[in-house]
Amino acid sequence: xxxxxxxxxxxAPNGVGIGEFxxxxxxxxxxxxxxxxxxxxxxxxxxxxxxxxxxxxRHLPGRLIPQTDRMxxxxxxxxxxxxTDAAVDTSRADPLTMGVVTANAAGGFxxxxxxxxxxxxxxxEHVSAYQSFAWFYAVNTGQISIRHGxxxxxxxxxxxxxxxxxxxxxxRRHARHGVQLVVTGGMESTLCxxxxxxxxxxxxxxxxxxxxxAYVPFDAEARGYVPGEGGAILIVEDAAKAWERGAPRVxxxxxxxxxxxxxxxxxxxPYRVExxxxxxxxxxxxxxxxxxxxxADAAGVPELDRAEAAALAAVFGPCAVPVTAPKTxxxxxxxxxAALDAAMALLAIRDGLAPPTVNVGALxxxxxxxxxxxxxxMPVRAALVVARGYGGxxxxxxxxxxxxx
Amino acid sequence: xxxxxxxxxxxxxxxAPGEPGTKxxxxxxTEGRTATRTVTSFDPSPFRSRIAAEVDFDPRxxxxxxxxxxxxxxxxxFAVVSVREARADSGIELRDLSPDRTGVSMGTAVGATINLxxxxxxxxxxxxxxxxxxxxxxxxxxxxxxxxAMAREVAWDVGAEGPVGVVSxxxxxxLDSVGHAVELIRExxxxxxxxxxxxxxxSPITVACFDAIKATSNRxxxxxxxxxxxxxxxxxxxxxxxxAVLVLEELQHAVNRRAHIYAEIVGFASRSNAYHMTGLxxxxxxxxxxxxxxxDQARLVPEAIGYVNAHGTATRQNDRHxxxxxxxxxxxxxxxxxxxxxxxxxxxxxxxxGSIEVAATALALEHGVVPPTANLTEPDPELDxxxxxxxxxxxxxxxxxxxxxxxxxxxSAMLLARV
Numbered sequence: 001x002x003x004x005x006x007x008x009x010x011x012a013p014n015g016v017g018i019g020e021f022x023x024x025x026x027x028x029x030x031x032x033x034x035x036x037x038x039x040x041x042x043x044x045x046x047x048x049x050x051x052x053x054x055x056x057x058r059h060l061p062g063r064l065i066p067q068t069d070r071m072x073x074x075x076x077x078x079x080x081x082x083x084t085d086a087a088v089d090t091s092r093a094d095p096l097t098m099g100v101v102t103a104n105a106a107g108g109f110x111x112x113x114x115x116x117x118x119x120x121x122x123x124x125e126h127v128s129a130y131q132s133f134a135w136f137y138a139v140n141t142g143q144i145s146i147r148h149g150x151x152x153x154x155x156x157x158x159x160x161x162x163x164x165x166x167x168x169x170x171x172r173r174h175a176r177h178g179v180q181l182v183v184t185g186g187m188e189s190t191l192c193x194x195x196x197x198x199x200x201x202x203x204x205x206x207x208x209x210x211x212x213x214a215y216v217p218f219d220a221e222a223r224g225y226v227p228g229e230g231g232a233i234l235i236v237e238d239a240a241k242a243w244e245r246g247a248p249r250v251x252x253x254x255x256x257x258x259x260x261x262x263x264x265x266x267x268x269x270p271y272r273v274e275x276x277x278x279x280x281x282x283x284x285x286x287x288x289x290x291x292x293x294x295x296a297d298a299a300g301v302p303e304l305d306r307a308e309a310a311a312l313a314a315v316f317g318p319c320a321v322p323v324t325a326p327k328t329x330x331x332x333x334x335x336x337x338a339a340l341d342a343a344m345a346l347l348a349i350r351d352g353l354a355p356p357t358v359n360v361g362a363l364x365x366x367x368x369x370x371x372x373x374x375x376x377x378m379p380v381r382a383a384l385v386v387a388r389g390y391g392g393x394x395x396x397x398x399x400x401x402x403x404x405x
Numbered sequence: 406x407x408x409x410x411x412x413x414x415x416x417x418x419x420x421a422p423g424e425p426g427t428k429x430x431x432x433x434x435t436e437g438r439t440a441t442r443t444v445t446s447f448d449p450s451p452f453r454s455r456i457a458a459e460v461d462f463d464p465r466x467x468x469x470x471x472x473x474x475x476x477x478x479x480x481x482x483f484a485v486v487s488v489r490e491a492r493a494d495s496g497i498e499l500r501d502l503s504p505d506r507t508g509v510s511m512g513t514a515v516g517a518t519i520n521l522x523x524x525x526x527x528x529x530x531x532x533x534x535x536x537x538x539x540x541x542x543x544x545x546x547x548x549x550x551x552x553x554a555m556a557r558e559v560a561w562d563v564g565a566e567g568p569v570g571v572v573s574x575x576x577x578x579x580l581d582s583v584g585h586a587v588e589l590i591r592e593x594x595x596x597x598x599x600x601x602x603x604x605x606x607x608s609p610i611t612v613a614c615f616d617a618i619k620a621t622s623n624r625x626x627x628x629x630x631x632x633x634x635x636x637x638x639x640x641x642x643x644x645x646x647x648x649a650v651l652v653l654e655e656l657q658h659a660v661n662r663r664a665h666i667y668a669e670i671v672g673f674a675s676r677s678n679a680y681h682m683t684g685l686x687x688x689x690x691x692x693x694x695x696x697x698x699x700x701d702q703a704r705l706v707p708e709a710i711g712y713v714n715a716h717g718t719a720t721r722q723n724d725r726h727x728x729x730x731x732x733x734x735x736x737x738x739x740x741x742x743x744x745x746x747x748x749x750x751x752x753x754x755x756x757x758x759g760s761i762e763v764a765a766t767a768l769a770l771e772h773g774v775v776p777p778t779a780n781l782t783e784p785d786p787e788l789d790x791x792x793x794x795x796x797x798x799x800x801x802x803x804x805x806x807x808x809x810x811x812x813x814x815x816x817s818a819m820l821l822a823r824v
Binding site: 010038039040042043044067086091096099100104105106107109112113115116117118119120121122123125127128129131133136137138139142143145146148149150151153154155156157158159160162163170173190193194195196197198199200201202231258259261262263264265269274275279285338389390391393394 | 446451452453504505509514515516519522524525528529531532533535536537538539540543544545546547548549550551552553554556557562564566567568569570571572573574575578581585588594609610612613614615616617618620674675676677678679680682683691694695707713726804811812813814815
């Protein structure tokens, strides 16, 4: 049984909707800028991947806007686009056989900041009646399910940046168990002052104030990550059933997935990202040589970059597979990031184009990778996505082209 | 999923309101001794609901080091104390675990809300600064932002290097996290999962947000009797806190090491109502569908079920909703099945409660005792099932059902059976 992706919806700092996003990504147009949403001059982080041309009222009914955080508005819009892209008519299927599984890591953080302010500056009676469900981690799954009448299995997975792959992997599990259609992926936004301030103590935020130098994974001058907002929503179905219902396209198949966890810091045991990659390959029944393109996690933290490069070298051989990190154009999107990488992997398969990594200069010692620095035209039959979450979470996924016929 | 890999519970750890520990928890719920009281962790006087079910919890007394206590939010502390009890109970030694074939699945609805609330208050200087000052951040603030820190801490404690993650589906988190772990073992990539959930939501922001929608009881003058599932005089739930962790093993793995087996998890399913973020359709159709799917997975008929551990949040809509769901899924057998809610005793700990209730259900099977619904003195005449008021019952049980229902429209059902 094969599990297909039949629809994609994207919101990213360098493009809203897959058309604009993919064109800009292939053109190496970055969405990382100086922080514009508030005066961050006193913050150690000066740059971010903000989505500045997403106007929720253009995409959503007015009543939904006051009760939702920005990340939920983006998730709802992307889910609409993904369902449209897949030409799904949700009114024509049994609602109990359609589910929703999304990744999330921070909840509606900006909504939460406003209500915390109401609580502490004005008093408990000023807290919104929507707070109880606008900020929690499950809100995107719940709102998508309600908006489209999807009453099947639902889920919400959290593994920081790795969660997006876990959600897609779980969606595949549901499809294999007979669920007709699963809306999956992840969407995140933590670019309010409270959301950025809370990331400062993780010690991994870039303090470089030049948007072109702030987030340069694998670079000898890598000095941390730039956070962004956005993500991707995918439509996942059993491949045979997708053709049966006349789905306009199959972007590709979810062929393999594996998650592992690193030993605690200080342990003599090694990182486990290599085992996640090998596990995903084994699950896909593919050999390393079958992988045409790797979407790297690209932490931007020297030690983590070296660990990822070493894992890729161990599995594929040094510089033996093209590796790309288009997230250098929009930053790390937390629960949304790996879902967007998976979406790009599918678009790369569709178009035979590997999207570029931008701004990275000379590679750091120990990072022996064939980094894709300009868009490459090349057949992509199988792509690997690597995702790691703060705390030690590793996930890897193999996406493949639908075999001919 | 492969049906020939069976999943059993071999260890239980519980931190529930009152005194921490599985034994104290089981005694409390079977005696119907409620732990609801006036909030002591902060001054509740500005709030509509000023009551909660609190754990008498001292992290140092429960074995956490000074640094662990600083690093972990209270919810994470509950998780770690629970996993240590569960592992000790299971008799599994760390050296017996293969790290790659061991995983963690933890649930939480609201994560580190106590620490996030408190740190926001400081960084914003009491809500006065929108551009909050990161110079005042504590070193572990990001661990509070990401709820995955809970799974990380549990994984570090048991040395798990297989799949590790958090399931956060609101108030069904604690059922869904265990259900997810069951699926992973059945699929064959792991043999042992430490699965459970914890929440510590008794913070000003959480109390305020439930005040705003009047979901919680304001019976502030009589806290011990405030949470009244299926009772005519109910007026909402009482916030609780706590968590539970179960050691789940593939059956043969447990048999090979001669482990004590509490129960097998034979079925799990979830559905959504796609109706309203906080509202429930009175017909309970999606919860019924989840129960039926869990029965199908277990290849059991409704008549096999000897006990139903209800969601029982003491809101009128919940009580009607799940009663309708039990009738639809179990048919006439619903009337012959004891249904009870332990929430009157331990409150509603949001994501944590689902795993606490899986533990309660496993213990009910183990002891052949149905815990009662405390505070049920004036049965709601609209509700006509057997809700086991006030007093526990001795009954041989082979199969029991536990259900959960949550904001977002999530409905989950899990079936446990004696092995």
